[in-house]
Amino acid sequence: MAVARGPQKYYRWGLLAVFCVGSVAIIWSARVVLLPFVFAIVIAYLVAPPVEWFVKHHVHRVVAILLVYAALGMVITGVIVYMVPLWVQETVKMIHLIPALTRQLQQTWNYWLMRFHQAPMPLSVRRAIDETGVRWENKLFGLSKTVLSTLFGVLPGLLSLIVSPILAFYLLKDMERIRARFWQVIPVKWHAEVYVLGLDIDRALNGFIRGQLLVALVVGVLSGLWVGILGIPLALLIGAIAGITDIIPYVGPIAGALPAVVLALDRSSWTAIYAVLGFVAIHQLEGTVIGPKVMGDSVGLHPLVVIFAILAGGEIGGVAGLLLAVPATAVIKVVMAHLYRRLTI
Template sequence: MNRWDSTPIIRFFGGRTLLYILGILLIIGLNILVYSRVGFLFHPVLVFVKTVALPIILSVVVYYLLRPIIQMMESWRIKRVWGIIITLMLVVGLITLLIILIVPFLEKQFISLAEELPQYLRDLVNTTDQWLRSSVVGNYYNDLFQDVNGILNQLPDLSTYAAQTVEGITSFITTLTNVVIAIVTLPFILFYLLKDGHKLPNKIVHIFPPKARKEVMSVFKGIDHQLSAYIQGQIIVSFCIGIMMYIGFLIIGIDYALLLAAIASVTSVVPYLGPMIAITPALIIAIVTSPFMVLKLAFVWTVVQLLEGKFISPQIMGKSLHIHPVTIIFVLLTAGHLFGVVGIILAIPGYAIIKVFVTHLYVWFKKRYNRYVDQEDQYETEE
């Protein structure tokens, strides 16, 4: 008599493995239910995770950036530990050089822009107001303007928001503390990642049963490839965008060229949405400067985006992630809504990791299905 877990339907879905998966899903669901009821008990754990997450994420990013250099030094028969020490010393020297040469100039532009920003915004509002009043929608705009003024006059006094201000200051102090902790712990975590990071998958794989180790190692290799391609490629692309933007801003003569180029370089790590965010401060300055400056800025921005989209990204990153642009936009919007700015930054690599898991799970089920079909064919042949 056949066991119930060897029936055709159960075998089709993976046999006992199906029960293991259902059991894991049940445990996850129960954990979510318990957390939703007594989440306050896990507050210390959440604080610990939030404190540790930032240095670990930064260490992983820097690890993937420096790993090719370490591997190159090993090919030159330099011991791994010495290669790590030399690389870290070079990185510290490069950062020190950038701080000495670029940061003071960048800081000067930032302070100047912060002082001039209120005036830029006032000029922008006045320019937009004059344009709307003189346009074909002028009458509708006047009525809307009066309605908005009436609503604003009914708003409570700013003094009622003192509690929110205190909360904002507390949040800023907490964030600053986490950043300081991340900077202090980053070198130590990074050193051990560079030293033993390549051994970590093998150690984790041995936790699993021998039959599953090959599949688990394949998952680790897929995740490693995805993260390596994305992080290394995105940093190089962002650097290229910053250089091209800076050259373009210098050519058209827009104010705060270095600062605006730095903003464009940093925000470009977010696909599709990053360039829109980067162009906003430059567009405000261009509108206040002159209409011709807006045209020149639009030309520079278009040229840079075309070069990045048609030549730089395909050559550097290729299609390693295999993610459709529409999927990227939905992932960014969802992650941004759930986790804010951090979610937007980590959305694409996080989605790539999940995709690796799902893909390998699908392939595993497909193998089980093919094995089931082969067995059935064999039974039919024997009959």
């Protein structure tokens, strides 16, 4: 029996490896339809602590979930009642301003183009400037298409938010059953170690989600304040756009700043320059101080590690890599720490 146990052990490990690889392949193939489930997990992470608090105080789990949902519904209703009408009014104002701003931009462009062609300069210099202008015009056109496609690509995600609370409800409702099934799969001798590992991963991911929301809130508030200081209209709407789009790496800050810069041009060129400088400063502050500090504290990573993870994630996986870089690094750190302790005991 002792001889046969070794091959059986390797056979079980082989089956487990095949199962894990197959599961990852299936999830990757179905990643397009996983967005509502991702949102549901995020909602469950945010809602779980108050739900568990009610459960500990002898409130039925379903009643606890409904109570927390009711409280969130009241907050969301308050935002809709008091804030959305203001956002709608400012959006209507922006739509009415767009034709006039477009005409002003066209006139300014034509004026400087005329001045350029009237200026005396060597033909080679003029040709080089023309070619550079064409290249930058193509780049700006491509950037505009990227911004618009990204914004329209967010719409399915917003629609997924409608389904996500329902999925999150079932996750929270069946949390005990899910945990029981999970522990049935894990060998008994691993329970203590896996429990500690899962607790550390849960703490890191939970902190990441809250940290991401906090960073977006800070960026939105700072953007709205700066626009208001410059006297640019629709500061409330611009701040909301900047906060929401901040979760989109690279493209998000440009999309959030674009309405402010366009509206600033209606006042003066210097106001537009100040708006650009202000948004650059805000996102530099976010990228080098606020984001790394908040996210680093949330997931237990040094700010330098957070910056490196974001840059490496963007290089490896593009937008998805940017979004998943910090939580993946946090999980890897937790797993490696547990493996190190396991191997050095």
